[in-house]
Amino acid sequence: MRDSSGWEPTAFRTHTIGQVVDNGSDLLGSEVTLCGYAETIRGRGAIAFVMMRDGTGHIQAFLKKDNMDEETFTEIQSAARESTIQIIGVVAQKRPPKVAEGEPTPLPEYEIQVEKANVLSMAGTPLPVGIIDDVNVGLDIRLDNRHLDLRRAHVNAMFQLRSKVLQYGREHLISEGFQEINSPKIIASASEGGTNLFPMMYFDTPAFLSQSPQLYKQLAVLGGLERVFEIGPAFRAEKHDTYRHLNEFISFDIEGAWMNDDDVMGVQERMIHYIWSKVAENDLNLIDVVNEYKISQGKDPVVVEVPQLPFPRISYCEAIKIVQNGGGEIDWGDDIESHHCDLIAENHPGFHFLPRWPMAMKPFYIFHDENEKGVTGGQLSRGFDLNYGRDEMTSGGQREHRVDVLNQNLRDMELDPADFTFYTDGFRYGAPPHAGWGLGVARLLMVLTGAGNVREVVLFPRDRSRVTP
RNA sequence: GCCCCGAUGGUGUAGUGGCCUAUCAUGCAGCCCUGUCGAGGCUGCGACCCGGGUUCAAAUCCCGGUCGGGGCGCCA
Numbered sequence: 001m002r003d004s005s006g007w008e009p010t011a012f013r014t015h016t017i018g019q020v021v022d023n024g025s026d027l028l029g030s031e032v033t034l035c036g037y038a039e040t041i042r043g044r045g046a047i048a049f050v051m052m053r054d055g056t057g058h059i060q061a062f063l064k065k066d067n068m069d070e071e072t073f074t075e076i077q078s079a080a081r082e083s084t085i086q087i088i089g090v091v092a093q094k095r096p097p098k099v100a101e102g103e104p105t106p107l108p109e110y111e112i113q114v115e116k117a118n119v120l121s122m123a124g125t126p127l128p129v130g131i132i133d134d135v136n137v138g139l140d141i142r143l144d145n146r147h148l149d150l151r152r153a154h155v156n157a158m159f160q161l162r163s164k165v166l167q168y169g170r171e172h173l174i175s176e177g178f179q180e181i182n183s184p185k186i187i188a189s190a191s192e193g194g195t196n197l198f199p200m201m202y203f204d205t206p207a208f209l210s211q212s213p214q215l216y217k218q219l220a221v222l223g224g225l226e227r228v229f230e231i232g233p234a235f236r237a238e239k240h241d242t243y244r245h246l247n248e249f250i251s252f253d254i255e256g257a258w259m260n261d262d263d264v265m266g267v268q269e270r271m272i273h274y275i276w277s278k279v280a281e282n283d284l285n286l287i288d289v290v291n292e293y294k295i296s297q298g299k300d301p302v303v304v305e306v307p308q309l310p311f312p313r314i315s316y317c318e319a320i321k322i323v324q325n326g327g328g329e330i331d332w333g334d335d336i337e338s339h340h341c342d343l344i345a346e347n348h349p350g351f352h353f354l355p356r357w358p359m360a361m362k363p364f365y366i367f368h369d370e371n372e373k374g375v376t377g378g379q380l381s382r383g384f385d386l387n388y389g390r391d392e393m394t395s396g397g398q399r400e401h402r403v404d405v406l407n408q409n410l411r412d413m414e415l416d417p418a419d420f421t422f423y424t425d426g427f428r429y430g431a432p433p434h435a436g437w438g439l440g441v442a443r444l445l446m447v448l449t450g451a452g453n454v455r456e457v458v459l460f461p462r463d464r465s466r467v468t469p
Numbered sequence: 470g471c472c473c474c475g476a477u478g479g480u481g482u483a484g485u486g487g488c489c490u491a492u493c494a495u496g497c498a499g500c501c502c503u504g505u506c507g508a509g510g511c512u513g514c515g516a517c518c519c520g521g522g523u524u525c526a527a528a529u530c531c532c533g534g535u536c537g538g539g540g541c542g543c544c545a
Contacts, residue, residue, distance in 0.1 A: 040506090042503090042505055042506075042508070043503075043504090043505065043508095044499095044500080044501085044502090044503095045501090045502075045503070047503085047504070047505080048505090049504075049505050049506070049508095051506080060505090060506075062504075062505090064504095080497090081496095094504090094506090095504055095505090095506095097504095097505085097506055098506090125479085125496085125497060125498090126479045126480080126496050126497050127479075127480085127496080127497095128479060128480075129479090129480070130479090130480065130481095130495070130496070132507095133480070133481090133494095133495055133496070134481090134494075134495060134507085135480050135481040135482085135494075135495050135496085136480090136481060137480060137481070138480090138481080138537085138538090139538090140536090140537060140538085141480075212545090234545075236543095236544075236545090238543065238544070239470070239543095240541095240542080240543065240544075241538090241539090241540095242539090242540080242541085242542095242543095242544095243539090244544090244545080245543085245544070245545080246545095249545065250545095251545065252545095335542095335543085337541085337542080337543095338540095338541075338542090339541085385545095391545095392544070392545065393545070394545070395544080395545065438545060439545070440544090440545035441545090442545085443545060444545095454545095465536085465537085
């Protein structure tokens with residue numbers, strides 16, 4: 001549950017439940033007004049126990065028919081689970097539960113002895129997704145009812161972790177001098193070859209949803225912003241159907257002037273190290289909530305292990321050798337596919353960079369040094385990937401800043417330079433060498449939370465067959 | 470785009486041609502008891518994805534559809 005110690009009272013409550021739980025001894029005997037979801041309602045006689053939950057904690061409300069208006073008592077007692085209620089009452093020490101012989105006595109807990117109450121909104125029954133039920137609901141049903149799924153503790157914790165990861169990532173980049181930008185998501189032409197774009201009409205002009213902020217963050221750097229980052233959506237019209245792909249996803253992008261591929265790999269590993277360190281320092285309570293659920297499902301708990309710096313660098317040429325030695329069929333110039341990554345991951349299960357890919361496999365904007373050739377003589381590039389185990393997290397590289405080479409690369413890849421003048425014009429008046437990367441936020445979250453599917457860590461995922469809710 | 474698999478109450482499941490008037494858990498409704506606390510006890514409610522076919526007989530076998538899942542490709 002999140003820390004609410006600094007939260008101000010609102011029109012509906014004087015305290016959060018978390019504040020009462022944490023300061024129960026100071027509040028003993030005080031009247032408080034609390035709001036929350038009625039998680040369970042027990043008792044059909046002259047008393048009732050309501051386990052209340054808000055975003056900050058749980059507390060038991062104790063209702064006695066003699067102590068309050070009888071009509072209200074009955075209304076609360078017969079309310080459906082997950083109805084929202086407001087209670088006014090006095091903080092009291094809870095009677096300790098009976099414990100089995102030999103079990104430790106629990107710490108003192110607090111409850112509210114209710115004097116007045118309101119049902120704010122009655123829940124319908126039955127719930128399509130149980131909040132605390134001991135049944136494992138399928139992902140599809142959960143996503144159809146994400147608003148209820150989010151009330152489940154471990155799901156809620158995962159989205160708090162998501163917010164933390166973005167916060168710590170921002171903090172780190174800002175500390176290294178990066179500034180946040182926003183690039184357009186409605187664009188006139190493809191920013192890279194390869195992936196399919198979603199077409200749309202921009203008034204009377206055909207346009208597309210942006211697949212990447214790539215070209216725009218470069219233009220920002222060319223314009224003198226030096227170091228920029230963007231956290232924003234990217235759209236890809238690919239009909240993939242896997243645990244790690246969505247058609248709309250949040251990309252965490254950086255671009256920095258006067259940097260090469262090695263420099264931005266450094267930024268990335270320091271940022272990931274910072275994120276993991278901060279989570280280990282501040283947020284293990286959230287990881288615990290996630291693990292409690294995992295264990296209840298018979299799954300292994302996730303461990304937040306702060307990765308060692310620097311991350312291993314396995315060049316493309318080395319990676320090919322590892323795959324070949326591991327019995328995989330691959331030649332220099334082939335893409336490293338998922339089953340190849342499995343072989344590499346056997347030796348490098350954690351984060352590792354894969355730098356120096358063949359130029360022929362990288363987009364036109366990636367830089368290459370004519371003197372850098374692979375083991376079979378093919379042209380190498382300054383493009384790299386970051387993988388965690390078998391999964392690709394990032395792709396990045398040093399960018400081509402020589403406009404004539406850029407135009408030649410476009411022609412080599414059968415793209416028309418005339419379509420990219422909005423971009424290449426940015427390089428005609430003096431361009432700094434620069435580099436950057438794009439990181440899939442949900443994929444990083446999968447690693448941190450041990451989620452087996454990106455959809456777990458995306459609020460309302462958009463995939464091949466899902467556009468609602 | 471390719472390959473494989475699945476669909477049973479609100480939710481999660483058992484079921485392998487007749488033993489199915491379909492199992493269990495959870496839920497929901499009601500009652501009893503109770504400062505309960507994973508509450509407990511009792512009673513009840515609620516389902517075989519759709520359309521064809523095979524068969525004396527189909528939740529079960531076959532065909533088509535719809536929806537879902539997994540893997541690959543491609544990517545972040």
